Amino acid sequence: MTKEEPLPSRVPRAVRVASLLSEGEELSGDDAEDEDDHDYEGIPNGGWPTSGLNPPLHGLIPDLPSHSMDELPGGSTPITPVIKAGWLDKNPPQGSYIYQKRWVRLDADYLRYFDSNKDAYSKRFVPVAGICRVAAIGDQKFEVITNNRTFAFRAESDVERNEWMQVLQQAVAEQRGHVRLSRASVLGVQVPEQPDRAGSLELRGFKNKLYVAVVGDKVQLYKNLEEFHLGIGITFIDMNVGNVKEVDRRSFDLTTPYRIFSFSADSELEKEQWLEAMQGAIAEALSTSEVAERIWAVAANRFCADCGAPQPDWASINLCVVICKRCAGEHRGLGAGVSKVRSLKMDRKVWTETLIQLFLQLGNGPGNHFWAANVPPSEALQPSSSPGARRYHLEAKYREGKYRRYHPLFGNQEELDKALCAAVTTTDLAETQALLGCGAGVSCFSGDLAAPTPLALAEQAGQTLQMEFLRNNQSTEVPRLDPVKPLEKHYSVILPTVSHSGFLYKTASAGKPLQDRRAREEFSRRWCVLSDGVLSYFENERAVTPNGEIRASEIVCLAVSPLDTHGFEHTFEVYTEGERLYLFGLENAELAQEWVKCIAKAFVPPLAEDLLARDFERLGRLPYKAGLSLQQAQEGWFALAGSELRAVFPEGPWEEPLQLRRLQELSIQGDSENQVLVLVERRRTLYLQGERRLDFMGWLAAIQKAAASLGDTLSEQQLGDSDIPVIVYRCVDYITQCGLTSEGIYRKCGQTSKTQRLLESLRQDARSVHLKEGEQHVDDVSSALKRFLRDLPDGLFTRAQRLAWLEASEIEDEEEKISRYRELFVHLPPVNRATVKALISHLYCVQCFSDTNQMNTHNLAIVFGPTLFQTDGQDYKAGKVVEDLINHYVVVFSVDEEELRKQREEVTAIVKMRVAGTASGTQHAGDFICTVYLEEKKVETEQHVKIPASMTAEELALEILDRRNVSIREKDYWTCFEVNEKEEAERPLHYAEKVLPIVHGLGIDSHLVVKKYQSMESMLLYLASRVGDTKHGMMKFREDRSLLGLGLPSGGFHDRYFILNSSCLRLYKEVRSQRPWSGAPETSHRPEKEWPVKSLKVYLGVKKKLRPPTCWGFTVVHETEKHEKQQWYLCCDTQMELREWFATFLSVQHDGLVWPSEPSRVSRAVPEVRMGSVSLIPLRGSENEMRRSVAAFTADPLSLLRHV
């Protein structure tokens, strides 16, 4: 080996510049190279930057003593030693006279030249086998001549030139010798290895597409297809140092320690295929021949058991034979039930010492002695046999057992089993093989309870090789001459280790949820094999190397799509831990179901196998919190079927499935990195955490869908806490609040179109419909309720019982009649029962106001009789039933004291308010009754207040204080707050704000509370003392961005510069310079965001799930003209800062009037009643959760002040 040390002083300047490029930086893609030899000499910076680890040093300091790439491990062909390397002048490209310095390197296979000796990737490679001649051409020059190209080089001296020529000629001669000896040659011409994949790809830095080939463990780059055929390329990448990673829909990176190759394919599908091919090359590069060498130690194993090809590096581990790559492909096609194919070189984990020993003992010799005892010469295989012949032979040999040596006991099952039980206790593996191959039952009963199976007997006898052999054959099908061979159905029996194979249609895997329908053309037919916890998919049933595989242990979710979601009738999705989604499809329902079952079995642990008992739409594991263990999330197993979510938790039971349509709450909390789906049902709360985004999104959508109503019947509706359909509850609640005093309520009809629209939205998702006064007329709502009840497919009293109810109304004896009603009531289905009771209870309330609304019991009965019994109104009995039920409401429905008391109070409150309203002369139908709390939210502080449209926040506060006899002292800044429990934020209402619109806008998580505003004093001081009416400064900012339309917040808090003036709040990303004369930072950019200040609502507090960096935060809500809500979170460094910002907001929003100047309030001399103090917290979850919330909330400035 003559290797020359590089002379750094001779390194051309231009080459150095090339090295300055860092990894991934764009190379000039100028293709203006010479046409003589089609190399890339003409490209400035055409060299591959090599200095991935330390770019600046390598590039800037030419004299840096660094080792050349020839010595770097893995830098290039590490196995092939370098024969000679050195600097040569390469002849100039056309049109130029300047020779170019090139680092030229020769090994046994390739002549390559590089920009420098530090480059890993050549500018050109010429296979030695393709060199025809090497000739001297004077002036220390020589030519390397191939069939189509001539490369000319100039050495420093004649001696140097001669040395190069000599080593080149020698290498060419040796290569030819090899070729002649090689069996892979045809007529002395080496057959090039077929690429696993070849085609055009864009490579960043090149203007034109390159032709790329994945061959064995290498990725080769060619200028075009023609050069690919000539074998002369740009460079190749040894995949032992490669890594591939997708970048986006069409792009992917091939990363090596020396360079990143950024490729783009024409389509997502092609990208997927390239990724798969390159991953295959990596696997091949990382394979070792250690196992193969050991197994080849036995002579018979050195040739394929089936075709005789030398050096077979594949094996069937159940048949225990060593086979070549081409036969392995056909074995694969037999299905895992016949042959379990493994690579000697790549499946390293499979090859335990025991398995290797088994192959040394059994292997091809005994294997063929049994399986190939009677092969007619005409059916024998050759290494060159066609795929068809191979398939026929292997089907006959292993599936049908056509050539096998029949055991004397063949056909006598009992004797075969007995013989097997005897054989497994000995070392006679060949006998075991013969018995199994002739139909002995691998799991037959031995008759010995202590060791009931052959496996147990072998274990008892200490026969580890027998055990290994039996284990590998647990699921092997017995060969039969008349096999049932339905097309595309190569099942194996499903045993504890799930194995399954067959064709599936598959799309390219995706990194995001599938939103569009995938057309049939987007699916590719793949031979899929599920075996030993791996789902592999192959180009076809004969392919040896899988296009890809999914480990069952990495599957996190399996979802069955509704019929015809995509181009195939039956499709299912497999989600992996690595956030990939695989879509499979089939036309045949049975086959699809079988696959789903098998995949489910393969990835669900025994702990959760109960979940498999029922058909599921979605199955998988998710981190969750539930019950008492809220500290740390654990992984649970979930199955969604219909509207039931079943769960299996490692820590204790969750006895009942969660009924999604009965959820009290279904909400999404947290930020995009840490989303939590909160499901509240009665007293149970389940938090599902979205650690992985992809499958969580799927769960989210599926659960939301499952929680919606299913159909039109009563029990298919979303149900509330006490089995009352949410749709009924919503309407009844609204009428109670707004319609009790409305004349002709339930008799008058609403507008048909409005009623229709309302009912539609209620039917779709009643839980999300919040009826608001002003938006809905009470008559529209009452009509919607009547329409809903009237349209119930089975009626409220059910078809079965309807007549019985009607007949009961005719019973003359009052007591007997009531007891009959009670009896019938008990026999109603639960949801009907709850609904009847709730409705009659409501009607009972309505008739209490009959002097105003004119709807006494009789009138209500006239309206509701036909509605509930779905009659035409002629049958007076229907009305009679309703009238009876209202009149005997307490007895029929066993209303207990407590219930009655509450209801009476409610009615009393309403009546009182009505009277008060009438007295003051301002009463009109539709006044809103609202619950307002004093100081904190609890039952004792509740006040029901009628809110007239004109009421201001100040009036409301005074009314509450009045009612509670609370005196107002100086500097008591009593204020009405809108508290949003979910957002953990509150907003002091401006004294002049109208309350009614706010009350209408309150969600279920919000309430009003009247309390002292402790910061007001210092805010007023600040406003009085400040100069100017703007404020600017840094705050920490976080945006609530909509994600997939779910309104999920994302991102973290970042420093931003804000300017708040009388018209808007502006956000600047950065502050460029400081104006020395004004002291105000100049923001040289336009604002990143700008919001009109008057349309903002500013809440104090930031919900803790967002991890605000300080406790001095506020939440800004901006409602756009389209009524879309956007939320921003801002955090100040100090409490003072927070007060100043807030005061400025108040001031600019209300033109400087922050607090009423009139001392009118300080007139009441009533002693103050303090109502206690509890922090503002969300009242959800367990006691522990609450305590932690309280702890977190004590950091809130408001709660601190509350105790001052």
Ligand SMILES: [Zn+2]
């Ligand atoms: Zn073979």
